[in-house]
Amino acid sequence: MEKITLKQAYKNYFDIGVAINPGVLEYGHELIKAEFSGITCENEMKPASVQPERNRFTFEKADMLADFAAENNLKIRGHTLVWHNQTGEWMYKDSNKNNLPKEILYSYMQEHIDTVVKRYAGKIYCWDVVNEAVSDIDGEYLREKSPYFEIAGSEEFIEKAFVYAHEADPGALLFYNDYDTENPEKREKIYKLLKSLKDKNIPVHGVGLQAHYDIYFDVGELQKSIDLFSSLGLIIHITELDVSVYKFDERGVDFETLPEDRLKTQTELYSQIFAVLRENKDKIGGVTFWGLDDKASWLNGFPVKRTNHPLLFGRDGKPKEAYGRVTGF
Numbered sequence: 001m002e003k004i005t006l007k008q009a010y011k012n013y014f015d016i017g018v019a020i021n022p023g024v025l026e027y028g029h030e031l032i033k034a035e036f037s038g039i040t041c042e043n044e045m046k047p048a049s050v051q052p053e054r055n056r057f058t059f060e061k062a063d064m065l066a067d068f069a070a071e072n073n074l075k076i077r078g079h080t081l082v083w084h085n086q087t088g089e090w091m092y093k094d095s096n097k098n099n100l101p102k103e104i105l106y107s108y109m110q111e112h113i114d115t116v117v118k119r120y121a122g123k124i125y126c127w128d129v130v131n132e133a134v135s136d137i138d139g140e141y142l143r144e145k146s147p148y149f150e151i152a153g154s155e156e157f158i159e160k161a162f163v164y165a166h167e168a169d170p171g172a173l174l175f176y177n178d179y180d181t182e183n184p185e186k187r188e189k190i191y192k193l194l195k196s197l198k199d200k201n202i203p204v205h206g207v208g209l210q211a212h213y214d215i216y217f218d219v220g221e222l223q224k225s226i227d228l229f230s231s232l233g234l235i236i237h238i239t240e241l242d243v244s245v246y247k248f249d250e251r252g253v254d255f256e257t258l259p260e261d262r263l264k265t266q267t268e269l270y271s272q273i274f275a276v277l278r279e280n281k282d283k284i285g286g287v288t289f290w291g292l293d294d295k296a297s298w299l300n301g302f303p304v305k306r307t308n309h310p311l312l313f314g315r316d317g318k319p320k321e322a323y324g325r326v327t328g329f
């Protein structure tokens with residue numbers, strides 16, 4: 001039987017993307033081209049990567065990855081414009097480390113968004129405009145420790161970000177992106193934010209579910225998130241999919257070779273996740289894996305150093321059993 005690749009298997013469903021960086025591209029370009037229909041830059045388009053200091057733009061790596069995508073007919077998701085991490089402090093602090101006045105923050109945000117979005121207009125088809133602004137803390141709505149929130153005092157900075165991005169490229173689809181979107185309390189907060197943006201006619205078109213899951217994840221929660229967010233008329237993207245073989249706070253275990261039971265649980269879960277995604281294909285525009293293969297995954301270093309096995313391709317770059325289940329439905 002002829003081998004079906006991921007993008008072939010899903011061509012009537014949704015785009016299948018992968019987050020890459022220059023190191024992964026060097027050894028993985030053939031696999032990327034064969035299996036995926038799009039890419040996201042893992043770090044290279046984040047604020048700290050493209051504008052480490054005010055008005056010093058460094059686009060070399062981002063351009064290199066964007067050129068690779070263009071040459072090979074791959075779509076590009078832009079990630080990300082406004083985030084409290086991986087952003088130069090100049091964006092929100094003065095030289096004495098005090099928060100900037102609001103008007104200055106907004107003007108710096110606008111300069112950044114305008115420059116980056118216009119550079120890739122027509123190439124990047126969608127942007128994660130704001131990443132992770134909603135709080136994980138019980139009873140706290142937005143992340144109040146973020147300098148953006150400290151300065152803005154409300155969700156206004158989120159609204160501004162979307163407006164600036166839309167002005168810079170009216171053709172791009174604009175997303176709010178977050179993790180733990182399947183946690184019931186956080187899901188409600190994200191819904192509240194998105195509803196409020198929609199009610200104010202802010203140009204937001206989609207929501208990115210990062211989907212950093214582990215093998216104990218309950219797919220029923222994924223269906224609930226898809227239902228709730230799509231009820232607002234938003235497109236759903238799965239933006240950073242991986243399935244850790246450890247519980248987040250599990251310590252004292254580090255499997256170089258994964259025990260059969262965990263491998264089996266992961267294989268089953270991948271199969272279930274994609275069954276849910278296929279059933280919702282009219283609501284889902286794309287599914288992106290956060291890394292090409294197990295050795296390239298950020299989960300080998302986060303939240304602790306351990307050998308993780310979260311993706312469909314193993315350390316040897318070969319497809320795992322889960323790959324067969326995801327492509328052979």
Ligand code: GLA
Nearest residue numbers: 042079131179210212240298
């Ligand atoms: C978050 C961010 C991503 C990336 C991952 C870990 O989910 O959105 O850009 O940093 O964490 O790699």
